[in-house]
Amino acid sequence: MKQDRRGFLNTLLGIGGIGAIASIIYPVFEFLLPPESREPTVSSIKAGAIDQYEVNSAKILKFGREPVILIRKDSGEFSAFSATCTHLDCIVQYRQDTKQILCACHNGHYDLKGRNVSGPPPKPLTEFKVSVINNEITISTMEG
Amino acid sequence: MAKLTDSNVFKWLDERVDLSPLTKLLYHKKVPVHSHTIWYYMGGVTLFLFIVQVFTGILLLMYYVPGENSAYESVQFILNKVSFGWLIRNIHSWSANLMILFAFIHMFSAFFTKALRKPRELTWVSGFILLLLGMFFGFSGYLLPWNELAFFATKVGTDIAGAVPFIGDWLKILLRGGDDVTGATLSRFFGFHVAILPAAFTIFLTLHLLLVQRQGMSEPDSFTKLPDEKKKYISFFPDFALRDFLLWLIVLIALLALTVFSPWDLGIKADSLASAPEGIKPEWYFMFMFQTLKYLPPHIWFIEGEVFGLLAFGAAGVIWMVLPFIKIKKKLLIESKYYFYIGVFAIAFIIIMTLIGYLS
Amino acid sequence: MKNIIRRAYVLFVGTVIFINLPSTVRAYTLQDKVDNCFVCHQENEMLPEGFSENDIHFTSGIGCVGCHGGSAIEEDEEIAMSSKFGFIGVPDKKDIPATCGKCHSDIEFMRQYRPRIATDQVSQYFESVHGKKLKQGDNKVADCTSCHSAHSILPVDDPRSSVYPLNLPETCNHCHGNSDLMYTYKLKSNQYEEYSKSVHGVALLEHRDISAPACNDCHGNHGATPPGIQSISHVCGTCHVNNQQYFEKSNLSTIFSEAGFHGCEECHGYHSIPKPSDDMLGVGEKSVCIKCHDSGDVGYDAALSWGGKLNELRTIHEHAAEVLAEVVKKGMNDVDIDFALKDVNQSLIQLRTFVHTFDSKLIVEKADEGIVLANNALELADKEIEEYYNRRIGFGFATLAFVILAFGVYLKIRKSSNVKHES
Numbered sequence: 001m002k003q004d005r006r007g008f009l010n011t012l013l014g015i016g017g018i019g020a021i022a023s024i025i026y027p028v029f030e031f032l033l034p035p036e037s038r039e040p041t042v043s044s045i046k047a048g049a050i051d052q053y054e055v056n057s058a059k060i061l062k063f064g065r066e067p068v069i070l071i072r073k074d075s076g077e078f079s080a081f082s083a084t085c086t087h088l089d090c091i092v093q094y095r096q097d098t099k100q101i102l103c104a105c106h107n108g109h110y111d112l113k114g115r116n117v118s119g120p121p122p123k124p125l126t127e128f129k130v131s132v133i134n135n136e137i138t139i140s141t142m143e144g
Numbered sequence: 145m146a147k148l149t150d151s152n153v154f155k156w157l158d159e160r161v162d163l164s165p166l167t168k169l170l171y172h173k174k175v176p177v178h179s180h181t182i183w184y185y186m187g188g189v190t191l192f193l194f195i196v197q198v199f200t201g202i203l204l205l206m207y208y209v210p211g212e213n214s215a216y217e218s219v220q221f222i223l224n225k226v227s228f229g230w231l232i233r234n235i236h237s238w239s240a241n242l243m244i245l246f247a248f249i250h251m252f253s254a255f256f257t258k259a260l261r262k263p264r265e266l267t268w269v270s271g272f273i274l275l276l277l278g279m280f281f282g283f284s285g286y287l288l289p290w291n292e293l294a295f296f297a298t299k300v301g302t303d304i305a306g307a308v309p310f311i312g313d314w315l316k317i318l319l320r321g322g323d324d325v326t327g328a329t330l331s332r333f334f335g336f337h338v339a340i341l342p343a344a345f346t347i348f349l350t351l352h353l354l355l356v357q358r359q360g361m362s363e364p365d366s367f368t369k370l371p372d373e374k375k376k377y378i379s380f381f382p383d384f385a386l387r388d389f390l391l392w393l394i395v396l397i398a399l400l401a402l403t404v405f406s407p408w409d410l411g412i413k414a415d416s417l418a419s420a421p422e423g424i425k426p427e428w429y430f431m432f433m434f435q436t437l438k439y440l441p442p443h444i445w446f447i448e449g450e451v452f453g454l455l456a457f458g459a460a461g462v463i464w465m466v467l468p469f470i471k472i473k474k475k476l477l478i479e480s481k482y483y484f485y486i487g488v489f490a491i492a493f494i495i496i497m498t499l500i501g502y503l504s
Numbered sequence: 505m506k507n508i509i510r511r512a513y514v515l516f517v518g519t520v521i522f523i524n525l526p527s528t529v530r531a532y533t534l535q536d537k538v539d540n541c542f543v544c545h546q547e548n549e550m551l552p553e554g555f556s557e558n559d560i561h562f563t564s565g566i567g568c569v570g571c572h573g574g575s576a577i578e579e580d581e582e583i584a585m586s587s588k589f590g591f592i593g594v595p596d597k598k599d600i601p602a603t604c605g606k607c608h609s610d611i612e613f614m615r616q617y618r619p620r621i622a623t624d625q626v627s628q629y630f631e632s633v634h635g636k637k638l639k640q641g642d643n644k645v646a647d648c649t650s651c652h653s654a655h656s657i658l659p660v661d662d663p664r665s666s667v668y669p670l671n672l673p674e675t676c677n678h679c680h681g682n683s684d685l686m687y688t689y690k691l692k693s694n695q696y697e698e699y700s701k702s703v704h705g706v707a708l709l710e711h712r713d714i715s716a717p718a719c720n721d722c723h724g725n726h727g728a729t730p731p732g733i734q735s736i737s738h739v740c741g742t743c744h745v746n747n748q749q750y751f752e753k754s755n756l757s758t759i760f761s762e763a764g765f766h767g768c769e770e771c772h773g774y775h776s777i778p779k780p781s782d783d784m785l786g787v788g789e790k791s792v793c794i795k796c797h798d799s800g801d802v803g804y805d806a807a808l809s810w811g812g813k814l815n816e817l818r819t820i821h822e823h824a825a826e827v828l829a830e831v832v833k834k835g836m837n838d839v840d841i842d843f844a845l846k847d848v849n850q851s852l853i854q855l856r857t858f859v860h861t862f863d864s865k866l867i868v869e870k871a872d873e874g875i876v877l878a879n880n881a882l883e884l885a886d887k888e889i890e891e892y893y894n895r896r897i898g899f900g901f902a903t904l905a906f907v908i909l910a911f912g913v914y915l916k917i918r919k920s921s922n923v924k925h926e927s
């Protein structure tokens with residue numbers, strides 16, 4: 001009987017102890033595993049291989065919390081700009097026919113250097129740096 | 145019951161390093177049992193919460209990036225990208241507050257059980273320094289997420305420090321790392337919080353604990369007066385330690401519950417150009433001082449009310465720290481009949497002022 | 505004799521300063537020669553009212569004689585201001601456009617100064633109401649100098665100029681704000697007042713946004729005239745491109761022109777155009793639809809439905825923005841919600857333009873598209889907030905383990921409760 005009691009107590013301590021240790025170790029271990037997006041502030045993103053992009057086309061990408069438009073020009077070169085219209089924050093698009101950046105909301109136009117050329121936008125689009133290394137595209141902020 | 149000393153590991157170690165001082169300390173230290181025994185646990189709880197702080201603090205350091213443009217973002221990252229990041233951050237915030245709360249409780253229990261009498265004066269002094277360091281820990285940590293409330297609370301807090309006579313300006317600039325609260329202040333507070341304060345705290349904590357272990361637990365008057373056969377004790381190890389451990393587990397469960405059911409907001413990012421939001425309040429443990437300063441008239445005698453208040457708090461702090469040494473008419477203050485009322489007044493003052501601060 | 509000394513002195517000083525201060529000093533010297541008109545008139549304090557040394561003609565070396573005739577070289581005033589040198593004195597008001605036109609209509613001449621300058625101002629002027637009236641002998645209308653001043657003319661891009669966008673409304677208001685004068689033409693005189701409170705006026709005069717239209721951007725400059733019914737939407741459409749295009753293709757546009765209504769103006773007003781608000785659509789107090797439509801007619805129902813849709817989208821967008829702020833405050837993941845909300849914002853902005861199609865199907869479609877997007881964003885946000893409170897499952901497991909352990913420790917304490925007495 002006494003043996004039983006002690007056995008029960010030890011099982012209790014054992015289960016509880018292992019459980020407690022597990023519930024401390026597990027979160028700590030998970031915490032230390034780096035999350036998918038490695039850094040809190042995004043300073044560059046990978047945009048894939050160059051052959052994913054046709055000449056004279058564009059794609060909107062997420063740069064952290066900011067939409068960015070990556071354009072492949074006729075010359076095959078890339079440019080990237082903030083895709084947020086400087087007028088009232090609509091998302092801009094690329095016009096293949098006129099080779100301009102268009103904001104459909106109020107017909108604002110930007111040229112391929114991001115300069116506001118017609119319509120209401122008061123300011124140019126912020127430019128991002130595009131570097132191509134081994135056919136892989138990286139977009140980063142101009143500062144670094 | 146299997147004793148620790150019977151284990152093979154212990155014997156192996158004992159043969160090489162003489163462990164007898166340790167066993168003596170553990171097995172021979174006795175803890176009195178009486179109606180105030182509960183207060184013996186408060187220092188232990190404070191200690192546990194400090195350990196939790198060190199542990200979670202180190203984990204947070206893996207992802208936290210100080211700096212005006214990264215501090216807020218990195219805490220945001222910890223909260224919503226890192227697995228269990230919210231848990232670690234919330235435990236750290238809750239435990240910080242609880243640690244200071246328990247340090248206060250612990251201090252007043254030492255006060256009322258008169259544990260600070262000879263030979264424990266230095267334990268008291270070191271303990272009070274620990275409390276001050278703990279409050280500074282809180283103050284410096286509060287700014288680290290770089291959110292709006294903390295930013296303005298720091299502004300106000302350091303402004304108050306700037307009102308201290310003679311050294312105020314110097315103190316303010318030293319704290320802020322410049323004329324204003326900026327990214328430089330953040331770097332500096334980060335330095336205080338993760339390097340200077342942990343080092344200082346550890347030194348005083350070690351001293352504090354060594355003193356406690358060397359001197360054993362103090363016995364309140366009601367206990368000493370008992371006839372010997374009525375004096376009950378338990379051994380520090382394992383009996384007291386087990387109870388300590390049980391309490392720590394309970395505190396841990398409570399901590400987890402608080403974390404999960406009442407998590408801390410991150411707030412919105414500080415913008416140094418924005419105007420101050422309404423109702424900036426310091427952390428609760430500064431509230432009674434903050435509120436008192438607010439109530440003082442603009443001028444008392446020939447000095448400014450705020451300066452007077454700061455001087456008064458400074459003086460009160462110093463007196464409180466050297467309390468075990470104070471004699472009035474060759475009689476120790478601790479033994480005088482006013483002693484009890486001083487303590488009651490201090491507690492009542494702190495509680496009432498804090499309440500007013502939150503209710504008004 | 506006196507003249508010779510003066511002349512020598514001026515020449516000396518002039519040549520010394522000329523090298524260092526080209527633009528001002530060149531004016532004193534009229535192609536290296538002294539402008540005796542200026543010298544004498546200055547000395548006798550007889551410079552014309554409002555004279556400025558910064559005047560563009562004066563600084564470019566076109567002295568008084570450019571407009572008034574006479575000779576700047578002759579030292580004797582009688583000779584200098586004689587008909588021999590074509591002196592005309594103060595030009596007649598009716599001759600002012602021609603006086604300016606002498607140079608300004610001559611492209612050969614103007615090209616020397618500004619290769620791309622226009623030279624049709626005078627001919628445009630005579631097409632304007634001002635010009636036509638002047639021709640008819642009305643002496644109270646504006647001539648060139650009324651707007652440009654006579655003796656302190658500055659280029660339009662100089663902020664000190666009377667025709668710089670920020671100053672222009674004030675300049676027009678000189679006459680158009682004069683109620684007595686305007687009364688003779690049966691015109692109102694409160695345009696400036698109205699304009700300065702309008703969305704355009706506030707943008708220009710308060711926010712100093714010089715891309716906002718001043719008077720001339722709608723009325724033209726030299727050919728100033730009130731825009732006609734046909735042209736009004738084109739005037740607005742130069743900036744509000746989409747709105748104009750949508751409206752032009754709409755049914756309402758045909759009905760309007762048949763009924764002789766002015767396109768944009770009918771709802772938005774003209775000088776006092778207020779900042780548009782969503783309440784203009786619908787059947788509420790501020791609605792512009794109910795100016796014509798009464799309850800029961802088709803237009804009224806359409807207004808009710810469109811106004812409702814627009815309001816619904818705006819409200820849900822505001823709500824979603826609040827929820828997003830809450831998510832941020834709680835430190836939860838807001839990035840995706842933020843992106844989703846950008847799309848909602850875009851739908852809302854586009855819907856406000858789309859309203860000008862006056863096409864139920866398109867408007868409702870666009871609004872519903874936005875509402876769906878907003879609901880998606882809200883769903884994401886709700887998930888985050890739920891997650892914030894729902895981290896309890898793991899907590900359940902951990903608590904269980906800790907409680908079991910605590911219970912075990914408690915039993916152990918009970919079992920080995922060896923309270924000792926002092927031995």
Ligand code: HEM
Nearest residue numbers: 184187188190191247251254259268271272274275361362
């Ligand atoms: C802030 C962190 C602190 C920690 C981690 C800490 C820790 C401890 C521990 C573990 C004990 C032994 C158990 C007990 O008596 O409760 C103790 C005892 C003591 N502490 Fe502290 N303490 C702290 C702050 C303070 C403060 C603020 C004071 C007073 C100003 C203080 C005064 C004392 C005294 C007088 C004792 C001896 C009590 C006795 O022997 O009955 N401590 N401390």
Ligand code: FES
Nearest residue numbers: 085087088103108
């Ligand atoms: S939002 Fe882009 S043009 Fe208006």
